[in-house]
Amino acid sequence: MIQKMWYQGHPLQWMLLPLTFLFWLVSGIRRLLFRSGIKKQHSVNAFVIVVGNISVGGNGKTPVVLALTEHLTSLGLNVGILSRGYGATSPYYPREVTASDPASEVGDEPRLLSIRSGVPVVVDPVRSRGATFLVDEHHCDVIVCDDGLQHYALARDMELVVMDGRKAGNGWLLPMGPLREGVWRLKTVDAIIHNTKSTRLDALQRVPPEFTMSLVPCNFRNVCSPEITCSANAFSHPHAFAGIGDPERFFSQLRSMGISLSSCQSFDDHHHFSHTDIPDGEVIMTEKDAVKVHEFAHDNCWYLPVDAKLAESFYQLLHERLARAGYFKKG
Incomplete structure (x- = not known):
């Protein structure tokens, strides 16, 4: 209901206007405290890149983080990834994440x-502490933050916003709309990356550089045995489910690959799966969902890894910012 209201509109949204005003007031005071220096930003001895958004829900940040990490590593830089760890229940922080750690x-x-x-991937709800850990323990030159655009306590050198086809929804702040910050915030970031074919933001008179990314599908992998792969033509009429910000984008991608889906099930972003959520027979899911269900998935469950392909002009902008900060020599 709330998602439909945010992106399709509904008269009942006006009932939430008082709460939205309170959210605007509290978030505005918080920004003012950082801007005035009353609340201090923490800086670390590394180039900090924040990959975030102004709305709630996933829209393709994780593939961008992976693409950035791969590219920066290829330049010879020592890279670390920092995340709040949404939904994490770790008994201690900062926590360095390993492949064997439970997603819960x-x-x-x-x-x-x-x-x-x-x-190195570190989770810590206090991002400044997690960033310090990456510098002290792993001597990172660059830290890529998965989300955290509104976490002003950590100073950053570059801000990237990822947007999908839903853009700013109805344009209202939470809870009346999907926005954590107003559309005005886009004017202050270094670049906008669109996870869609459109690169036009009509709501802004002046925007930072805008780039389009595409998600390139890899071979499907078995959830229980990821070393086993297959192509799209191996499926007959599989079930598909997704617990991401925009599940329909995933289902459309599967159809574009020539897969005839027998059913599609959408779950909320960061949904906590149980074995009852997984149907019998052939099942296809996102890679993000696969990391949560691998312990109880059956052997006919598959996931689709995707890689973000970013424009060369975006990487040129990244190189310029790195060079300006002394972390990269162009040419």
Whole structure:
């Protein structure tokens, strides 16, 4: 209901206006405290890149974090990934994530990032503390933050916003709309990366550089035995489910690959799965969901890894910012 209201509109949304005003007031005071210096930002001896958004829900940040990490590593930089660890129940922080850690303790996205990236991944709700850990323990040159655009306590060198086709929804702040900060915030970031074909933001008169990314599917992998792979034509009429910000984007991608789906089941982002959520027979899910269900999935469950492909012009912008900060020599 709330998602439909945010993106399709409903008269009942006006009942939430008082709560939205309170959210605006509290968040505005918090920003003012940091801007005035009353609340201090913590800086670390590393180049900090925040990959975030102004709305709630997933929209493709994780593939961007992985693409950035791979590219930065190829430049010879020592890279670490920092995450709040949404939904994590770790008994201690900062916590370095390993592939064997349960997603319930470290979060689904951090576990995925640890498996895929090959670099240190740390979760800590106090991001400044986690960033300090990455610098002190792993001597990271660059820290890529998965989310955290509104976590002003950690100073950053570059802010990237990822947006999908839902853009800013109805344009209202929480809970009346999906926004953590107003659309005005986009004017202050270093770049906007669109997880959609459109790169136009009509709501802004002036925008930072905008880039389009595409999600390139890899071979499907078995959830129980990831070393087993198959292609799209191996499926007959599988069931599909997704617990991400925009499940329909995943289902559409599967159909575009020529897969005829027998059913589609959407779950909330960061849904806590149980074995009853998994149907019998062929099942396809996202990689993010696979890290949460691998312990109880059956042997005919498959996931689709995707890689983010970013424009060369985006990497040129990244190189310029790194060079300006003394972390990279162009040419």
